[in-house]
Amino acid sequence: MNTExxxxxxxxxxxxxxxxxxxxxxxxxxxxxxVLIAYGIMELINRGMG
Structure with a gap:
């Protein structure tokens, strides 16, 4: 998932x-x-793809 x-x-x-x-x-x-759970999941996914 890109930053934008x-x-x-x-x-x-x-x-x-x-x-x-x-x-x-x-x-x-x-x-x-x-929201905090969703934010954490998106951060983990974002770092995993980077």
């Missing part, structure tokens, strides 16, 4: 989570956990 694709994916995820946070702030802990 990675940044686009993280940007889209950040926008989606921001909107959900505005709608329902109580769910933010779960979303943060999911």
């Amino acid at each position: 694709t990675y940044r686009e994916i993280m940007g889209i995820i950040a926008i989606i989570i921001g909107v959900i946070f505005i709608i329902d702030p109580a769910i933010v802990a779960y979303l943060l956990g999911i």
